[in-house]
Amino acid sequence: MSNHLLEVNNLKTSFFIPAGEVKAVDDVSFTLDKGEVLGIVGESGSGKSVTAYSIMQILSKPGEIVGGSVKFDNQELVGMSEAQLRKIRGAKISIIFQDPMTSLNPVYTVGNQIDEAIKLHTNLKGDQVHKKTIEILTQVGVNDPEKRAKQYPFEFSGGMLQRVMIAMALVCEPDILIADEPTTALDVTIQAQIMELMRELQKKLGMSIILITHDLGVVADMCDKIQVMYAGKIVERGTAKEIFYNPKHEYTKGLLKSIPSTQNKKKLIPIQGNPIDLLNIPKGCAFSPRCEQCMKICLEQYPAVKVFSETQQASCWMNVFKELKGSGTVE
């Protein structure tokens, strides 16, 4: 028995394509407590979204969970029957997707689609359903909800549709909201509105959020805890301050150096090389071909996790090397 709300242990998800097995998520473990905001950052193809889909059990072929466990409230989700899962999905764990334009059905009105979610997960009937829809639309800041509920998705702007998506996800006041790049498709001023809304609702409802994004600005703004993913593995985790001010993995350091500074115009220091080919992951550390500090051992063996504080840990040989250097074992 654990007292974490969500516990992911050694999760492995692979896609079996003709060219071979793509290990999209490879041995990922983390926990999420009540009221926490966890950020998952990484480049495209690092396995952030697949992690989310694996938690929700909404992977489609050829994707498959090949190992590990996902425990929500001490219930195992991996291998649970569809009928049982349906009681958790949407009711206890909700997800909002990146592109609100393609996530809604274009031939039903927005109100109709929210009604459906309410009917599916609550005991409300008849007029009450409609009332709840209007109530929830008001809550997410949609003006004139009576009229808007009768409109179709194409009549909404991107920011408004994302509000509708959030409304739908919040119908049952879930314990966990997974937001998969919720603001990537939106403009900055609209992004600020949506972030403000999510922050407000999170405080009011006390839910936990898993925020998946590639935008380091967004995680700096929202998250208590951050984990950095690379090639399907979590390479570093820590509090927002630990990650931004005292990163311990060479990839995290490189990532932070490649964003333009707000203060000066110093030349950017990019990470060299190309994004990883998941079909062809190097034997040792997956980041080694792009790492400037790459050592012999990095090519041969995956680095062990090194714990720096109660919250921060990283898997990078450099840390081990530095320690040995400090103690005089190597030069």
Place this chain on the structure above:
Amino acid sequence: MSKNKEKEILLEVKNLKQYFPITTGFGKTTPLKAVDDVSFKIYKGETLGLVGESGCGKTTTGRTIMQLYKKTDGDIKFNGEHVETKEQIKDFKIKTSMVFQDPYSSLDPRMTVGDIIAEPLDVHHLYSSVKERQNKIEKLMSLVGLSSEHATRYAHEFSGGQRQRIGIARALATDPEFIICDEPVSALDVSIQAQIINTFEDLQKNLGLTYLFIAHDILVVKHISDRIAVMYLGKIVEIGDTDEVYNHPKHPYTKSLLSAVPIPDPNTMMEKKRIVLEGDIPSPLNAPSGCAFRTRCPYASEECAQKVPILENVGSNQDVACLFWKDIQDGIRTPNNLV
């Protein structure tokens, strides 16, 4: 101010207008004012950053300058000469080129990389022998950091960052003086984005290029640009030196746009005061009267609905189009939704 006076003007855009006719009923069309009376200058060797939200007309501005649309009205001068007649346009197109946003759809999947890069040369007949063409391809590829052995491959064999390098090599094929970069890094991951930005900077230093850099990512634009222009609903609302616009924005829209940018620094974000704008950008088909920003502006009053603000110099090389910028700066007008 004096700094730019000495500099040579490369491109001058005056009262540029680009309207698209939209069918709004049976036999009825309404002009969509994508670019509405835009004027600016770009000096030789500098980078002008053009920022704004989607639909504000920044891409249309770039495309209209590039002569990809027939402009509705206005004047474009390049190196002091008008770009009007067929000959002038042809000449302009050799000296100007463009890098596009999406490295996936802007490269022909059925052409080899070498042919893609050499296409501008083919179009303008800029070589005398096959050998010369081949040499040029090799030179261009090494210039942008690609291995020339890859010239016989197809675009799909490359990653996003490498594809964008191919796009840049193609843009450099005619030895242009001026390149319009339309969101060249927004489709790329952060680590690759930094590589491409550095490539742009190195090329500018080595070849003396001038850029119009269109992007919505303000941190990127701030990094690469000497001057910044901010657009809203087809109009430039503020233009000036990067440091001035970024550190001392005068227009309420620029202020709220900058305050909305999430900064990758948790401490800064905690202290940051944000002006959250309400609502969305109005449709350009149905733009508000007077100042286009007034429907979302926290400072707006009745006067803003009647008078169209024009760009006026506010000192230190910065122009702002707001009736009340001075009152706002002096604290006479205060916003009502500061969070």
